[in-house]
Amino acid sequence: MKRYLTALAFMVILLMGGMGAVALQKNSSQAQNDQKPSTSNKSNGQTQEVTGEEVFQANCARCHMPPMSIPQRATGTIIMHMRMRARLSRQDEQLLLKYMAP
Amino acid sequence: MGLCFSGSLLTAQDANDAENHAGHVPVISGGMGYIHNVNGGVTTLSPQINPVLLVPFGSHVLLESRTDFIGFFQRENQTTGPFTGKVFKSVDYAQLDWLANSHVMVTAGKYVLPFGLYNERLVPIWIRNLQDSPLTAAIGTRTSGAGDGLMLRGVVIQKPKYSVQYSAYFSALSTINQLEAARTAGGDASIYLTHPRLEIGTSYQRFLQDREVNNVSTYVSWQPAKTPLDLKAEYDYTHTGNGYWLETAYRFERLPIPTFLQRIQAVGRMQQFFALNGGGNSLPRINTQKFDFGLNYYFRDDLRLVSSYGRSFSSQADANVWNVGVTYRFTLPLWPERKK
Numbered sequence: 001m002k003r004y005l006t007a008l009a010f011m012v013i014l015l016m017g018g019m020g021a022v023a024l025q026k027n028s029s030q031a032q033n034d035q036k037p038s039t040s041n042k043s044n045g046q047t048q049e050v051t052g053e054e055v056f057q058a059n060c061a062r063c064h065m066p067p068m069s070i071p072q073r074a075t076g077t078i079i080m081h082m083r084m085r086a087r088l089s090r091q092d093e094q095l096l097l098k099y100m101a102p
Numbered sequence: 103m104g105l106c107f108s109g110s111l112l113t114a115q116d117a118n119d120a121e122n123h124a125g126h127v128p129v130i131s132g133g134m135g136y137i138h139n140v141n142g143g144v145t146t147l148s149p150q151i152n153p154v155l156l157v158p159f160g161s162h163v164l165l166e167s168r169t170d171f172i173g174f175f176q177r178e179n180q181t182t183g184p185f186t187g188k189v190f191k192s193v194d195y196a197q198l199d200w201l202a203n204s205h206v207m208v209t210a211g212k213y214v215l216p217f218g219l220y221n222e223r224l225v226p227i228w229i230r231n232l233q234d235s236p237l238t239a240a241i242g243t244r245t246s247g248a249g250d251g252l253m254l255r256g257v258v259i260q261k262p263k264y265s266v267q268y269s270a271y272f273s274a275l276s277t278i279n280q281l282e283a284a285r286t287a288g289g290d291a292s293i294y295l296t297h298p299r300l301e302i303g304t305s306y307q308r309f310l311q312d313r314e315v316n317n318v319s320t321y322v323s324w325q326p327a328k329t330p331l332d333l334k335a336e337y338d339y340t341h342t343g344n345g346y347w348l349e350t351a352y353r354f355e356r357l358p359i360p361t362f363l364q365r366i367q368a369v370g371r372m373q374q375f376f377a378l379n380g381g382g383n384s385l386p387r388i389n390t391q392k393f394d395f396g397l398n399y400y401f402r403d404d405l406r407l408v409s410s411y412g413r414s415f416s417s418q419a420d421a422n423v424w425n426v427g428v429t430y431r432f433t434l435p436l437w438p439e440r441k442k
Contacts, residue, residue, distance in 0.1 A: 057327070062223075062323055062332075063223050063229050064228070064229050066403060067404065067431070068402075069402065069403065071433065071435050072123055072124065074125060075124040076161065077125070077129045077158045078129065078156070079124065080126070080199075081131075081154070081166055084164065084166075084209070084255070087255050087267040087268075087269070089256075089257045089260050089265075090203055094122075100124070102123065
């Protein structure tokens with residue numbers, strides 16, 4: 001039990017460490033957001049435009065880092081594979097294609 | 103069912119393809135690596151390569167297959183003598199996909215069983231943060247981790263604030279070499295909350311041969327936007343036992359430290375398994391607890407050093423588990439780019 005409490009404490013510390021980084025990043029994230037193109041509104045004025053990078057962060061990044069070394073001519077095939085694996089919508093697939101093979 | 107959703111969407115989809123420069127050529131992708139494992143004093147050397155063949159037919163049909171070639175070498179007398187062993191090969195999946203539309207994608211052939219987080223998403227050597235599988239990995243994946251038959255999957259609904267995904271499948275019993283599968287039926291559903299980047303899901307499977315049993319899994323996956331933290335947790339239940347694992351991984355990329363140290367990822371995992379009805383079916387036969395701590399170093403997004411230390415506790419024996427290795431993800435287009 002003692003050992004397990006130690007392990008539990010470690011996990012909590014790791015989690016806290018990650019959360020603590022939020023504070024460190026608050027200023028830099030703010031600066032980055034300022035530099036990004038503002039999210040444009042569609043004609044109905046309600047739906048925000050989603051970018052391919054956001055789709056990547058929301059779906060692909062759940063399991064792995066951004067693959068920066070994929071040849072462009074293979075990107076369409078890889079994203080078909082990942083659309084199947086990650087159960088992505090057709091809309092998300094198109095946004096990912098624009099993001100990874102613009 | 104899939105036919106209901108297809109049809110007129112195809113023309114619009116092809117038009118969208120012209121808006122990027124992505125190619126659809128056959129590809130061999132996958133992972134390879136070498137893991138040096140010491141478990142309770144017994145050393146195992148495990149080189150492996152897991153190529154994935156992807157052959158697209160247009161932008162809606164995909165043939166895909168993954169084969170594992172895994173070396174398993176141990177000393178003749180476990181702790182003494184020369185290393186001996188062999189290379190095991192297995193076909194993880196070989197399937198034909200029809201990406202009809204967002205709501206329905208149809209898979210036929212041998213496919214990876216969509217049960218919980220681990221089997222479908224985290225098995226590849228270049229993805230998993232810790233090389234040892236969770237204690238409950240065998241729940242819902244008997245007998246080979248794959249099913250032979252038909253699977254439907256897709257997006258039920260997608261809104262700016264959330265989306266709901268599903269999978270449903272039926273697998274027939276097969277004893278054909280490299281196509282082994284059990285007779286099962288089941289499904290998986292998850293909801294993803296966009297703003298907090300939180301996914302909550304559940305899987306159900308009915309094992310339909312020998313002793314018919316229910317297998318259930320619930321899982322959570324969370325990657326907060328403002329910090330490179332990855333938290334995953336899963337609870338699994340079957341009639342021979344139940345258990346959970348909780349894993350956190352944190353990349354140092356945003357810490358105010360030298361650049362070469364920002365490539366480090368720290369990982370921690372704790373898990374408990376409680377045997378029921380004698381355990382078995384690839385699960386521990388006694389209650390077991392384990393924690394792991396790992397450090398991974400990313401040279402690039404596709405190349406990393408991995409290392410971990412774990413200790414397992416049970417009434418039979420406690421044991422230290424060490425892993426050190428290297429993993430690499432590769433992508434090889436097999437065809438020149440088509441002229442558009």
